[in-house]
Amino acid sequence: MINLLWGDPPPPTRGPKPAMTVEGITKAAIAIADTDGLDAVSMQRVAADLSFTKMALYRYVGGKAELVSLMTDRAMGLPPHHPPQPWRQALMDWALDLYAGFARHPWLLLSTVGRRALGPNELTWMDFGVRALAETGLSGGQQLDALMTIAGQVRTIAHQTLTLPGGTIGISEENITSALTEILATQPDRFPGLTAAMQSLAGSENQGLDFGLNRILDGLEVLIKRG
């Protein structure tokens, strides 16, 4: 099956006009994922929202996996443009833009795990990030590694902050910290380090993203200045 992500194959000319488009299907699927979560995206549901039969979708996309790939790349979109900046600020913007993308489509956190096909938009994101580091004297591998580290930080915080409604089991509190404090309250002696850390946390806001990013950027600065 040809990879729909990279330009559709030339449309045939015989036969009836297609009533749908890959783009329309993808948009419908994204709309479902945005409102009801990625698990709610099924072939039936997508087809129903378009007033078609499930099997009709298979004329356009190869299957569920391919549809998810298309959704992912489209929802990711292209990274926003920024005026030229020093590498540190550029990377910070890049990270915040990425976080904003996850905030818009939290299901991206789920659809981008496991081996998957890379779409053009995803690659463009990486390209932008690498270019921000082009002038720093870092090697290509170092640039990519640095980018991965930053992307990982964004993912981590996004994952722990956004965490879709699709809860799995047990603890149904609003966020991780509340569930955590609850457990720690009952058995403080078992996790002394955590208990102490949580006590001195009380009320401090979610600065996790900025904190981690600044540590990483500090570390990069050390490396870059060292030459």
Place this chain on the structure above:
Amino acid sequence: MINLLWGDPPPPTRGPKPAMTVEGITKAAIAIADTDGLDAVSMQRVAADLSFTKMALYRYVGGKAELVSLMTDRAMGLPPHHPPQPWRQALMDWALDLYAGFARHPWLLLSTVGRRALGPNELTWMDFGVRALAETGLSGGQQLDALMTIAGQVRTIAHQTLTLPGGTIGISEENITSALTEILATQPDRFPGLTAAMQSLAGSENQGLDFGLNRILDGLEVLIKRG
């Protein structure tokens, strides 16, 4: 439903002796996930491996989600002990131990996304990590944020390195870089930064984990020394 993760409820004494144990079920499920991936873990499959009926499992675990939680916490296990060390070395060991865990059970990368119940082992991991930072003068929140950043780095590299056989679609090469070079070879002008970075990468080994960790630790050192 009582959380099986935190000590089973007292077993009843009436009625026939249970033929299975929660531990046995969990171990069987982990074995399946280790060999055939997390998707292969179904109630039927687990029950069949134990020579029981699917529905019999529901006498022990509340459902699929709870089983996965049990698998996750058990597979994570307790973090290994290390002799007392300076915080930097302690965190480095912590990160490498965590990575080793992901390498042993790559499906943990999948089972630990989305909101989920926290098990005692997972909390112990966090406790160990936080304790490594206890003497650094960082606040509790900063300690937790630092840990999240490091864990995120480990996850990112593990995810991009291990990536189970359960591929989804398209590109079935051995790792991301090979698929990437393939794409870049066909359209180098579209991703100039990436192309340049990949060219100067040729043959360098997977140092991504060490690189990112050292940047993060460098950044933490800057913050800690600053006081």
Place this chain on the structure above:
DNA sequence: CTTGAACTGTCTCCACCGGACACTGTTTCG
């Protein structure tokens, strides 16, 4: 203008999934 090939969308069917529920058989306590 006709005809046949190419194409679209629908229909039926399948295996599998997680799970509800009623039921039989077993064990132990009053």
Place this chain on the structure above:
DNA sequence: CGAAACAGTGTCCGGTGGAGACAGTTCAAG
């Protein structure tokens, strides 16, 4: 010796992704 509590099974359900046959539509070639 019951009766209550419990274990495991069998049956059923709605849902999933997907294969394949089929009829309707459209266009290009004769």
